[in-house]
Amino acid sequence: MTVEGVKVIVHPAHNQLISVVTVIKGGVQNYPAEKQGIEALAIRALTECGTVNDDKNSFKDKLDKVSGQVYGTSSMDFATFRLNCVLTDFDIVWPLYSDALTSPKFDEKEFLRIRQDAVNMIRDTESDPQNAIDKYAKKVAFRGKNYAKDPDGTEAIVSKLTVAETKNYYKSVLNKGKLLIVVVGDIDRNLLQENIAAMLKKIPAGPAFKNKKEAYAPAKASFSSTKKDLATNYIQGITGAPLPGSADYNAYQLAMSIFSNKHFLEVRSKNGLSYAPGAWFSGGSTSTTNVIVSTTDPDKYKKVLDTLVTKLKKDGFTAEEVKNEKAGYDTSVFYRQETNDAQANSLVSNEVQFGNWKRSITIKDEINKVTLDQVNAVFKKYMGNITWVYMGNPAKVNPALYAPTAKPLPKSTVTPAKKN
Amino acid sequence: MHNKRSIMYKLIYSIFLVATVSGFSQPRLPENYFWQKLDNGLEVVVIENNKVPLATIEIAVKNGAYTEGPEYSGLSHLFEHMFFKANNDYPDQEKFIRRTEELGMIWNGTTGEERVNYYFTFNNDSLEAGLKFMNAAMRFPIYRKEDMEKENPVVDGEFQRAESNPQFLLYFDVQKKTWGDLFTRKNPIGDHDIINTATPEKMMIIKDKYYYPNNSILVICGDVKHEAAFQLANKIFGSWKHSGFDPHQKYPIPEFKPLTKSDYFVKVSSIAATPYMMYQWEGPDYRNDSASTIAADVFSTLVGLNSSKWQQALIDKGLATYAIFQYQTLKYVGPVYAFIAPNPDKIKECHEEILKQVAEFSQPGYFTPQQIDDAKGILLRNQIRNTEKPSTLPMQMTYHWASTSLNYFTDLTKNYQNVTEADIRRYIDKYLNNKPFVAGIIINEEMNKKYNPEAYFKQK
Numbered sequence: 001m002t003v004e005g006v007k008v009i010v011h012p013a014h015n016q017l018i019s020v021v022t023v024i025k026g027g028v029q030n031y032p033a034e035k036q037g038i039e040a041l042a043i044r045a046l047t048e049c050g051t052v053n054d055d056k057n058s059f060k061d062k063l064d065k066v067s068g069q070v071y072g073t074s075s076m077d078f079a080t081f082r083l084n085c086v087l088t089d090f091d092i093v094w095p096l097y098s099d100a101l102t103s104p105k106f107d108e109k110e111f112l113r114i115r116q117d118a119v120n121m122i123r124d125t126e127s128d129p130q131n132a133i134d135k136y137a138k139k140v141a142f143r144g145k146n147y148a149k150d151p152d153g154t155e156a157i158v159s160k161l162t163v164a165e166t167k168n169y170y171k172s173v174l175n176k177g178k179l180l181i182v183v184v185g186d187i188d189r190n191l192l193q194e195n196i197a198a199m200l201k202k203i204p205a206g207p208a209f210k211n212k213k214e215a216y217a218p219a220k221a222s223f224s225s226t227k228k229d230l231a232t233n234y235i236q237g238i239t240g241a242p243l244p245g246s247a248d249y250n251a252y253q254l255a256m257s258i259f260s261n262k263h264f265l266e267v268r269s270k271n272g273l274s275y276a277p278g279a280w281f282s283g284g285s286t287s288t289t290n291v292i293v294s295t296t297d298p299d300k301y302k303k304v305l306d307t308l309v310t311k312l313k314k315d316g317f318t319a320e321e322v323k324n325e326k327a328g329y330d331t332s333v334f335y336r337q338e339t340n341d342a343q344a345n346s347l348v349s350n351e352v353q354f355g356n357w358k359r360s361i362t363i364k365d366e367i368n369k370v371t372l373d374q375v376n377a378v379f380k381k382y383m384g385n386i387t388w389v390y391m392g393n394p395a396k397v398n399p400a401l402y403a404p405t406a407k408p409l410p411k412s413t414v415t416p417a418k419k420n
Numbered sequence: 421m422h423n424k425r426s427i428m429y430k431l432i433y434s435i436f437l438v439a440t441v442s443g444f445s446q447p448r449l450p451e452n453y454f455w456q457k458l459d460n461g462l463e464v465v466v467i468e469n470n471k472v473p474l475a476t477i478e479i480a481v482k483n484g485a486y487t488e489g490p491e492y493s494g495l496s497h498l499f500e501h502m503f504f505k506a507n508n509d510y511p512d513q514e515k516f517i518r519r520t521e522e523l524g525m526i527w528n529g530t531t532g533e534e535r536v537n538y539y540f541t542f543n544n545d546s547l548e549a550g551l552k553f554m555n556a557a558m559r560f561p562i563y564r565k566e567d568m569e570k571e572n573p574v575v576d577g578e579f580q581r582a583e584s585n586p587q588f589l590l591y592f593d594v595q596k597k598t599w600g601d602l603f604t605r606k607n608p609i610g611d612h613d614i615i616n617t618a619t620p621e622k623m624m625i626i627k628d629k630y631y632y633p634n635n636s637i638l639v640i641c642g643d644v645k646h647e648a649a650f651q652l653a654n655k656i657f658g659s660w661k662h663s664g665f666d667p668h669q670k671y672p673i674p675e676f677k678p679l680t681k682s683d684y685f686v687k688v689s690s691i692a693a694t695p696y697m698m699y700q701w702e703g704p705d706y707r708n709d710s711a712s713t714i715a716a717d718v719f720s721t722l723v724g725l726n727s728s729k730w731q732q733a734l735i736d737k738g739l740a741t742y743a744i745f746q747y748q749t750l751k752y753v754g755p756v757y758a759f760i761a762p763n764p765d766k767i768k769e770c771h772e773e774i775l776k777q778v779a780e781f782s783q784p785g786y787f788t789p790q791q792i793d794d795a796k797g798i799l800l801r802n803q804i805r806n807t808e809k810p811s812t813l814p815m816q817m818t819y820h821w822a823s824t825s826l827n828y829f830t831d832l833t834k835n836y837q838n839v840t841e842a843d844i845r846r847y848i849d850k851y852l853n854n855k856p857f858v859a860g861i862i863i864n865e866e867m868n869k870k871y872n873p874e875a876y877f878k879q880k
Contacts, residue, residue, distance in 0.1 A: 015471075015804075060726035063726075116738060228691065231580040234584075261517060270514075275580075294584070325521065327543070328525070331543060
C-alpha cells in the first residue's frame with residue numbers, strides 16, 4: 001500500500017511478534033568520503049540522544065519495560081531504522097519508534113558520548129581480522145568510488161563530526177522520496193495505516209531517490225598487503241558480478257552457490273588449507289564476487305583456487321549440480337521465512353535493489369527457470385581479474401602469484417608471525 | 421492503554437498453560453513437543469511446528485570439553501569435524517557433501533563444554549533420507565589417517581582464527597586462570613599439539629566412550645507428524661547398541677576447585693586496537709544449586725537494564741562502550757563474567773567503577789522491586805523470541821538436556837517469574853559478594869605505555 005506518498009509493504013507473520021523497517025535509501029551515495037560514518041552516527045543518535053518527548057534514559061527505560069527493540073543500521077546502499085516487539089506491546093513501542101525517527105533531539109552531551117563509542121567500535125571492528133580484511137578489500141578495490149566509503153567511517157573522521165552537522169545530515173536524508181517501509185506482523189491493517197500516516201505527516205516530501213549502479217570490473221589482477229602479527233593470515237579477493245536487474249543475476253546466484261561448495265571441498269576437505277573458506281556473491285549497487293580464507297599457506301590456496309576456476313571455466317558445472325543447488329535454494333528461501341526480521345530484510349533488499357519486493361516470494365520459481373548453459377556462461381563471464389588483499393605475515397606470501405605485475409614484499413621489514 | 425499486569429498474564433497463559441505430560445516417566449515439555457525413549461536408551465523428541473515446510477534434525481551427545489583431560493584437549497571438537505568427513509554410506513567428504521546437496525541440506529555442528537551437537541535442515545519430504553544420512557554419520561564413521569592429516573590443520577586453523585582476535589585471547593587467559601589444572605575441561609577449542617597429532621585411534625576411543633544411544637538425544641523438528649517421526653526414529657536408530665554402562669559414571673568428571681584468591685593480569689598485544697577487560701567468578705551449577713542458576717539469569721537481565729546502577733555508572737557516564745554481565749548455565753560450575761570495552765581514556769576509572777559496582781551488588785537498594793519485575797518481563801518476552809525460528813528449537817532444548825534437564829528447560833521461563841529478591845541476594849552473597857575472581861585486560865603497546873594499567877589493575 002502507499003501511505004502519505006511512501007510505499008509500505010505489509011507481510012503476515014503467523015506469530016506473536018512484529019517487525020517494522022523504515023528504509024532510507026542511498027547509503028554511501030548520500031555522503032562524501034570525507035564525511036563517511038556520519039549516517040551511522042546519525043542513526044545511532046536517534047535512540048541514544050533523546051527525542052522530543054523523552055530524554056535518552058526515559059526512552060530506553062520505556063523500551064526495557066516491554067523488551068522492545070528499536071535500533072538502526074547504516075550500510076552501503078541504505079540505512080534502516082527498525083522496530084521489533086511482541087505484538088501486544090506495539091502500542092507502547094510504536095510512539096517511541098515514531099518519535100525517534102521523526103523528532104530526535106540530538107542532545108549534545110549524549111552525542112559526544114556515542115561519538116566516542118563509535119570511535120571505540122571502529123577500533124573494535126579493526127581488531128577482528130575477518131571484519132578488518134573485508135573493509136580493507138573494499139577500500140582497495142573501489143578506490144575513488146562510492147563503495148570505497150565505509151558506513152562506519154574512520155576514527156579520524158568520526159571523532160571530529162559535530163552534533164550540528166550530524167543533525168543537518170539526518171534532516172537532509174529524511175524525506176519521503178528516500179523512504180520505504182516494510183512491516184512483517186499480524187497487525188490490524190487500519191491501525192497500522194493510521195500509525196504510519198501520523199508518523200509520515202511529520203516527514204517532508206522529497207524527490208524520488210535514483211539509485212546509481214556502478215559495475216565493478218577490474219582491468220587486471222592486483223595485490224595489496226598489510227602486515228599484522230596474527231596467529232594466521234587472511235586473504236580476500238574481489239571481482240565483479242551482475243548488477244540487480246541484469247539478465248545474468250539469477251544464474252550467477254546459482255553459479256556462486258555451487259562454486260562456494262566446490263571451493264569448500266577443494267580448500268578445506270581435500271587440502272586442509274582453511275577452517276572457513278568463503279566464496280559468495282554480494283548483490284548491490286556495486287555487485288561483487290568474493291573469496292576469503294584464513295590460512296597459514298596462502299600461496300598454496302591461490303594455486304588450489306586457480307586450478308578449480310580454470311577447470312570450471314573449461315568443463316563447466318554439471319546438470320546434477322545445478323539441480324541439487326536449486327533444491328538447496330528452496331531450503332534457504334524457507335529458512336529465511338522462519339523469522340520476521342529475515343523476511344523483512346528480504347523484502348527490503350528486493351524492493352531497494354530490484355524495485356520488486358515480490359521477487360522475495362517468486363525467487364524460487366525464477367531460480368528454477370535457470371539453465372545449465374546460463375550458469376556456465378555467467379561463471380566464465382564474471383569470474384575474472386581479482387583484486388587481492390592480504391593481512392598477516394608478509395613472509396608467507398608471494399605477490400607475483402596473485403598479480404603478475406606485483407612487486408615482491410621487502411623481506412627486511414618482515415617479522416615472522418607467531419604459530420604460522 | 422494496556423494494563424501491564426494483564427499483558428504479562430496473557431503472555432504467561434499463552435506459553436505455559438498448554439504444556440503436555442503424556443506418561444508417567446515423561447519429562448515435562450512445551451506444547452507440541454513429544455518425547456519417547458527407545459529400548460536402546462536413545463531419547464527422541466519430536467517438535468511439531470509447521471511454520472515452514474522444512475524439517476530440522478539434531479543429535480546431541482553428552483560429550484565436549486568437560487570430558488577432556490590434557491591428552492584429549494580439543495578432540496571432542498575434532499571428532500565433531502570428522503563426523504562430516506566419511507562413513508560407510510558416504511566414504512569420502514566429496515560424497516558426503518554431494519548427498520547434502522542432493523537433499524538441499526543446511527548442516528553444521530558445534531562443540532561446547534558439555535554438549536556436542538550435529539544438525540541438518542532440509543525439505544520436510546526428505547525426513548527419512550535425512551535421518552538415514554544422520555544415522556550413517558553417527559554410527560558408522562570412518563577415520564582414515566590421511567583424512568585426519570587434512571582435517572587436523574583445519575581444526576587448528578579454527579583455533580588460529582580465534583587467536584587472531586584479541587577478545588578471544590583475553591577470554592582464553594581468563595579461563596586458564598579460573599579453572600587452573602582443570603582448564604582443559606572448560607576449553608572446547610583445545611590444544612594445538614594435541615589437535616595436530618590426533619590419530620584415528622583417539623577418535624575411536626572417544627566414540628567408544630561417549631557415542632551411544634543412551635548418551636544421546638535425537639530431535640526431529642518442523643513440519644512433521646510425531647507418530648510417523650517416532651516410527652522412523654525407531655526403524656533407523658533402534659538397532660544402535662546401548663553401551664551397557666553410563667559413560668559419566670564410568671568416566672566421571674572431576675570437581676572444579678573453587679578460586680582461593682583474586683588474580684589480575686595485563687596482556688599486551690599488538691592486535692588489540694582497543695582494550696578489553698574481563699572479570700570472572702565461579703558461579704552456581706545445576707547439580708548443586710539449580711535455584712541460583714535461575715536467580716543468576718534474572719540478576720544478569722536486571723544488570724542489563726538501562727536503569728540499572730551498572731549501566732548508568734558505566735555506559736551512561738561514558739566509561740565503557742559496552743559492559744556485558746552474564747552467567748552461563750552449566751552442570752559443572754557455570755561462570756559469571758563481565759566483559760567490558762572501556763573507553764581507552766578512562767580505563768582506570770572504568771576498572772575502579774566495576775569493582776565498586778560489584779562491591780555494591782549486595783547492598784540494599786542496589787536494585788529495586790520494579791527492576792526485578794522488568795527483568796522478568798524481558799525474560800518472558802525472550803521466550804517468545806526464542807521460539808520464533810523453528811530450526812533453532814532443537815539446539816535450545818538439547819543444550820539443557822545436556823547441562824540441566826528437559827524439565828528445567830520447560831519450566832525455565834515460569835521459574836524466572838517465581839524468583840524473589842531474596843533468591844537474587846542469596847545468589848549474590850554465595851557467588852559474588854567478596855568472592856575471589858580473575859580479572860584481565862588486553863591492551864596494545866602504545867596504550868599500555870600511555871595508560872599503564874599495571875599500576876592499578878592488580879590486587880590492592
